Amino acid sequence: MSTATEAAVIDAHVHEDHHDEHHEQSFITKYIFSTDHKTIAKQFLITGIFWAFIGAAMSVIFRLQLGFPDADLGWLKPILGKWIQVDGSLDPNFYLALVTMHGTIMVFFVLTAGLSGTFSNFLIPLQIGARDMASGFMNMLSYWFFFVSGVIMFISLFIETGPASGGWVVYPPLSALPQAMPGSGLGMTLWLVAMVFFIASSLLGGINYITTVINLRTKGMTFSRLPLTIWAFFLTAVIGLLSFPVLFAAALLLVFDRSFGTSFYLSEIYIGGEALSNVGGSPILYQHLFWFLGHPEVYIVLLPALGITSEIIATNSRKPIFGYKAMIISMMGITFLSFIVWAHHMFVSGLNPFLGSIFMFLTLIIAVPSAVKVFNYLTTLWRGNIIFTPAMMFSIGLVSVFISGGITGIFLGNSAIDIQLHDTYFVVAHFHLVMGAASAFGLLAGVYHWFPKMFGRMMDSRLGYIHFWLTFIGIYSVFFPMHYIGIAGFPRRYYSFTNFDAFSGFTDLNMFISAAAIFTFVGQLIFLFNFFYSMYRGRKAPANPWKSNTLEWTTPINPGHGNWVGEIPQVYRWPYDYSKPGAEDDFIPQTVPYSETMESNLPHENDMIALEKEEAAEEVVVDAKSAH
Amino acid sequence: MFGFYIALAVFLVVAILLLIFRITRLVNVVKGTGEETTQTSNNINGALMMLFMVLFFGLVGWYSWANFDAYEPPVASEHGQLTDKLFWRTMWVTFITFFVTNVLLFYFSWKYRYNKNRKALFYPHNNQLEYIWTGVPAIVLTWLVISGWMAWDGIMSEAPEDSEQIEIMGYQFAWSLRYGGMDNQVGDYDYRLIDAVNSHGQDFSDRAGFDDFQFRDLVIPKGKPVLLKIRARDVLHSVFIPHMRVKMDAMPGMPTQFWFVANKTTEEMRIEEGNPDFNYELACTEVCGRGHFSMKKNVIVLEQDEYDEWKADQKSWLSKNPEYMSQVPDNLKELAVVTAGINE
Numbered sequence: 001m002s003t004a005t006e007a008a009v010i011d012a013h014v015h016e017d018h019h020d021e022h023h024e025q026s027f028i029t030k031y032i033f034s035t036d037h038k039t040i041a042k043q044f045l046i047t048g049i050f051w052a053f054i055g056a057a058m059s060v061i062f063r064l065q066l067g068f069p070d071a072d073l074g075w076l077k078p079i080l081g082k083w084i085q086v087d088g089s090l091d092p093n094f095y096l097a098l099v100t101m102h103g104t105i106m107v108f109f110v111l112t113a114g115l116s117g118t119f120s121n122f123l124i125p126l127q128i129g130a131r132d133m134a135s136g137f138m139n140m141l142s143y144w145f146f147f148v149s150g151v152i153m154f155i156s157l158f159i160e161t162g163p164a165s166g167g168w169v170v171y172p173p174l175s176a177l178p179q180a181m182p183g184s185g186l187g188m189t190l191w192l193v194a195m196v197f198f199i200a201s202s203l204l205g206g207i208n209y210i211t212t213v214i215n216l217r218t219k220g221m222t223f224s225r226l227p228l229t230i231w232a233f234f235l236t237a238v239i240g241l242l243s244f245p246v247l248f249a250a251a252l253l254l255v256f257d258r259s260f261g262t263s264f265y266l267s268e269i270y271i272g273g274e275a276l277s278n279v280g281g282s283p284i285l286y287q288h289l290f291w292f293l294g295h296p297e298v299y300i301v302l303l304p305a306l307g308i309t310s311e312i313i314a315t316n317s318r319k320p321i322f323g324y325k326a327m328i329i330s331m332m333g334i335t336f337l338s339f340i341v342w343a344h345h346m347f348v349s350g351l352n353p354f355l356g357s358i359f360m361f362l363t364l365i366i367a368v369p370s371a372v373k374v375f376n377y378l379t380t381l382w383r384g385n386i387i388f389t390p391a392m393m394f395s396i397g398l399v400s401v402f403i404s405g406g407i408t409g410i411f412l413g414n415s416a417i418d419i420q421l422h423d424t425y426f427v428v429a430h431f432h433l434v435m436g437a438a439s440a441f442g443l444l445a446g447v448y449h450w451f452p453k454m455f456g457r458m459m460d461s462r463l464g465y466i467h468f469w470l471t472f473i474g475i476y477s478v479f480f481p482m483h484y485i486g487i488a489g490f491p492r493r494y495y496s497f498t499n500f501d502a503f504s505g506f507t508d509l510n511m512f513i514s515a516a517a518i519f520t521f522v523g524q525l526i527f528l529f530n531f532f533y534s535m536y537r538g539r540k541a542p543a544n545p546w547k548s549n550t551l552e553w554t555t556p557i558n559p560g561h562g563n564w565v566g567e568i569p570q571v572y573r574w575p576y577d578y579s580k581p582g583a584e585d586d587f588i589p590q591t592v593p594y595s596e597t598m599e600s601n602l603p604h605e606n607d608m609i610a611l612e613k614e615e616a617a618e619e620v621v622v623d624a625k626s627a628h
Numbered sequence: 629m630f631g632f633y634i635a636l637a638v639f640l641v642v643a644i645l646l647l648i649f650r651i652t653r654l655v656n657v658v659k660g661t662g663e664e665t666t667q668t669s670n671n672i673n674g675a676l677m678m679l680f681m682v683l684f685f686g687l688v689g690w691y692s693w694a695n696f697d698a699y700e701p702p703v704a705s706e707h708g709q710l711t712d713k714l715f716w717r718t719m720w721v722t723f724i725t726f727f728v729t730n731v732l733l734f735y736f737s738w739k740y741r742y743n744k745n746r747k748a749l750f751y752p753h754n755n756q757l758e759y760i761w762t763g764v765p766a767i768v769l770t771w772l773v774i775s776g777w778m779a780w781d782g783i784m785s786e787a788p789e790d791s792e793q794i795e796i797m798g799y800q801f802a803w804s805l806r807y808g809g810m811d812n813q814v815g816d817y818d819y820r821l822i823d824a825v826n827s828h829g830q831d832f833s834d835r836a837g838f839d840d841f842q843f844r845d846l847v848i849p850k851g852k853p854v855l856l857k858i859r860a861r862d863v864l865h866s867v868f869i870p871h872m873r874v875k876m877d878a879m880p881g882m883p884t885q886f887w888f889v890a891n892k893t894t895e896e897m898r899i900e901e902g903n904p905d906f907n908y909e910l911a912c913t914e915v916c917g918r919g920h921f922s923m924k925k926n927v928i929v930l931e932q933d934e935y936d937e938w939k940a941d942q943k944s945w946l947s948k949n950p951e952y953m954s955q956v957p958d959n960l961k962e963l964a965v966v967t968a969g970i971n972e
Contacts, residue, residue: 267881319748348876360777371762399733410721465673505698586747
C-alpha cells in the first residue's frame with residue numbers, strides 16, 4: 001500500500017471519529033428510518049421473527065388437516081372465515097394457499113431476509129472493523145423495500161380469492177391462468193409485486209454487503225483474517241446478486257403472460273371450455289429461470305447459517321476452527337457449483353435426459369464440499385473443551401440436521417432414483433432438514449450468541465436449553481418420519497390421501513407428525529418470551545461474554561453510531577487463536593499484536609513482529625504528516 | 629363453554645410457568661449462580677446429547693425394521709427393480725455416513741464437554757486429512773453417479789418399436805386415456821379441436837387415429853414395453869404410478885413420454901400381497917389446483933393373451949361417435965369407415 005492511499009484511509013478514520021459525538025436523533029431517524037446497520041439488523045430480525053410465527057402457524061393449520069382429517073376446525077372460523085367449510089374441514093384451495101405461503105414466507109422472508117438481513121447487517125461492520133455499511137442509505141432502503149414487500153404479501157392473505165396457491169415455485173400455467181384456481185387471480189398478482197420489491201431489497205442489501213467487505217476492512221483485516229461468518233455472508237451476497245435478477249426476469253415474463261397476452265410460458269391450453277390463443281411458449285422455460293435462482297437460494301439461506309455455526313463452534317469448543325482454508329474453499333466451491341445444479345429439480349419435467357445426466361453429475365459433486373464442512377466441524381469438536389451455551393447447542397443441532405438432511409440429497413440428486421422420489425414426502429423431509437431446519441438453527445444460534453451485542457443483555461440460558469431440546473426433538477419428530485412416508489410414495493401438496501389405496505396407510509404416522517409440529521411450534525413461544533423478556537430485563541451483558549476473539553466484542557457493550565469510540569482497532573491475527581499452547585488465556589483477540597504474545601507465537605508468527613513494527617513506524621510518519 | 633375451560637387451563641399453565649421462571653431467577657440472583665454456563669449444565673446437556681443419540685438411533689432402527697413392509701411399496705416393473713437396487717445401495721452408503729458422523733458428533737459433545745482443568749488441543753489444520761475426506765466421498769459419489777447414469781440412460785432411451793402406445797392426458801382434475809388401437813399408433817391431435825365430446829382434440833385428418841379407442845382404466849400387458857405419451861390440456865400435471873416407479877410431468881404444448889415394462893399382473897400382485905382388493909393406481913404429483921389430490925386412475929396389468937383379447941373387444945372412438953366422420957377428409961373417409969370398424 002502506498003503511503004498516499006494509507007494517509008487517505010487514516011484521514012478518513014480521523015474524520016469518521018466525529019461519529020461518536022453525534023447529535024441527538026429523533027425517534028423516527030433513530031428507530032424507524034435509521035441508517036445505522038445495527039438498528040437495521042434488528043429491524044430485519046424482528047420482522048423475520050414476526051414472519052416466522054406466521055409461516056409456522058400456517059404449517060400447523062395444514063398439518064391439522066393432514067394429521068387429523070376428520071377434526072372439526074370450526075374453532076378457526078374467527079380467523080379463517082369462509083376457508084373453513086360448512087362441515088368444519090379446511091377448504092382444499094386454501095390448503096394449497098397455506099402450503100404456498102408457508103414456503104414463500106419461510107424461504108424468502110424468514111431465512112433470506114431474517115437471516116442474511118439480520119446477521120450480514122449486524123456482523124459485517126462489527127467483525128471487519130467498519131463504522132457502518134458502505135451505504136447506510138441503501139441499507140435503509142433495503143429494509144424498507146423488504147417491509148413493503150411484506151405488507152403486500154400480508155394483504156394478499158386477506159383478499160377474497162385468497163393468496164397465491166400454486167406452490168412456492170408458482171409454476172405456470174397454473175399461476176398464469178386465473179381460471180385455473182382462485183389463488184391465481186389477484187393473490188398471484190400481489191405475490192409477484194411483493195417478490196419484485198423483495199428482489200430489489202435483496203439486491204440493495206447484497207451490493208452493500210459485498211462493497212463493505214471489500215472496501216471497509218480495518219487495518220490488518222486481510223481476507224485471510226476474516227472470520228468465517230464474514231466469508232459466508234460475502235459469498236451469500238455474491239450468490240444473491242447473481243441469481244435474484246434471474247428470478248426477477250422469470251417473474252416479469254410471468255407478469256407479461258398474465259396481463260399482456262404474451263406466450264412465454266403458455267402454449268396449447270384448453271381450459272374452462274375454451275381454447276386459448278397462446279402457442280409456442282414453454283412451461284419448462286419458467287422452471288429453468290425459477291430454479292436458476294431457486295437452487296442458489298438454498299445456499300443463500302444455508303451459507304450464513306454455516307458461517308454463524310463455524311464461528312460459534314470454534315468459540316465454544318475453545319479451539320480454532322479446523323481447516324479454516326478448507327472451509328473457505330468449500331464455501332467457494334459451493335458458491336460456484338450452486339449455479340450449475342438447478343436442473344436437478346426438473347429431472348422428470350420432460351427435460352432432455354442427457355441434460356439430466358449432466359446435472360446429476362454436477363449435483364453429486366456439490367456433496368463433496370458439504371461433506372468436507374461436516375468433517376471439519378467434527379474435528380473442531382474433537383478434543384475441544386466444549387461449553388454448551390444455547391448458541392452452541394443450536395450449532396451442534398445444525399450439524400446434525402445438516403448431515404441427516406444432506407445425505408438424502410444423494411438419493412434425490414441421482415436422476416434414476418429421483419423418478420420415484422420426486423415430489424414425494426421424501427423431498428419434503430430432505431429440504432426441511434437440510435435447508436429449513438439447518439438454517440433456522442443457524443438463525444437461532446446467531447440470536448443467542450449475538451444477543452448480548454445487540455441489546456446489551458443476556459438471554460436466559462436455561463430457557464435457551466429447554467427451547468433447544470424441544471426444538472431439536474420436535475424438528476426430528478416432524479421431519480424424520482416423512483422419509484418413510486416419502487419412500488412409500490406419498491405425494492406432496494395433497495390435501496387428503498383417502499382417494500388412493502396406495503396412500504391410505506400411515507394415518508398414525510401423519511398424526512404423530514402433526515402432533516410433533518404443534519409441540520415444536522408451542523416450544524418456540526419459549527424463545528419468543530425469552531427474546532423480548534431479556535431485551536428489557538435480561539442480565540446485563542459483560543463486554544465479551546463468550547470470551548471470543550472477533551472484533552465486535554471490542555466495541556462498547558452498547559455500541560453507538562460508528563461502533564467504536566475513538567479509533568477503529570487494528571487487527572494483527574486470524575480470529576481463531578483459541579487455546580493456543582503457551583498462552584495464558586484460552587483466547588487471544590484479533591487485536592492483540594504478535595509482539596505481545598511472545599510466549600505463544602508459532603515460528604512463522606515471530607516473523608510477523610518485525611512487520612508489525614515497520615507498519616507502526618510508518619503510521620507515526622503518516623500521522624505527523626497529516627497533522628499539518 | 630368448553631372453549632372457555634381450555635383457555636382458562638392454558639392461561640393457568642402459562643401463569644404457573646412464568647411464576648416458576650421468575651422464582652428460579654430470583655433464587656439465582658440471590659445465590660449468585662446462573663451467571664455463567666456451569667459445570668452442571670454442561671454435564672446435563674452433554675448427557676442429554678448421548679441420551680438423544682441412543683433414543684434417536686433406537687427409534688429409527690426399530691421403526692425401519694418393524695415397518696419395512698408398510699413403507700416399501702412392492703415393485704412391478706423391470707426398470708423399477710433396477711432403480712430400487714440403486715436406492716438401497718445408496719441407502720447403505722448414506723446410512724453408514726449418517727450413523728458414523730452423527731455418533732461422532734454426539735459422542736464428541738459428551739466426551740469433550742467443558743472441564744476447567746483441561747485445555748483444548750490447538751489443532752488448526754491437517755492437509756492430509758482434508759485430502760482424504762475430499763477424496764473418499766468423491767470416489768464413492770463417482771461410483772453412485774456412474775451406476776445412476778447407466779440406469780437413467782436405459783430408462784430414458786428410445787422406446788422399442790413394438791411398444792404399446794397409449795396417450796394419457798391430464799386435465800383439471802382427472803386423467804383421460806387414448807389407446808393406439810390395432811395399428812398401435814396414437815393419432816395426431818390439435819388442442820383447438822377439443823370440444824365437449826372430443827376431449828383429446830383428436831385430429832381426424834390423421835389416419836393413425838381412426839382405430840384409436842378410449843377406456844376408463846389404464847390397461848397394459850405384462851412383459852411388453854408400454855409407451856405412455858403424456859400431455860396435459862390446461863395446467864401442469866404429473867403421471868405417477870408408484871408400483872411401476874414411473875413418473876413424468878404432463879405439460880400443455882410440450883408432450884413428454886415414458887416407456888416401461890410391467891412385470892407383474894394385477895392378479896399376481898394380489899396374491900403376493902395377500903390382498904384380493906389390490907389395484908395398481910396412477911396419481912398426479914404436480915400441484916394442479918383444488919382437486920390435485922383426487923386425480924386417480926386405476927391401472928390394470930393383464931397377461932399378454934388376456935390383454936389381446938380385451939383389446940380386440942374395444943370399439944374405436946370414431947365408431948362410437950360417428951358424427952365426427954364429418955371431420956374426416958373426403959379422400960380418407962372410406963379408410964376411416966373400415967379401420968374404425970363402423971360398417972358392422
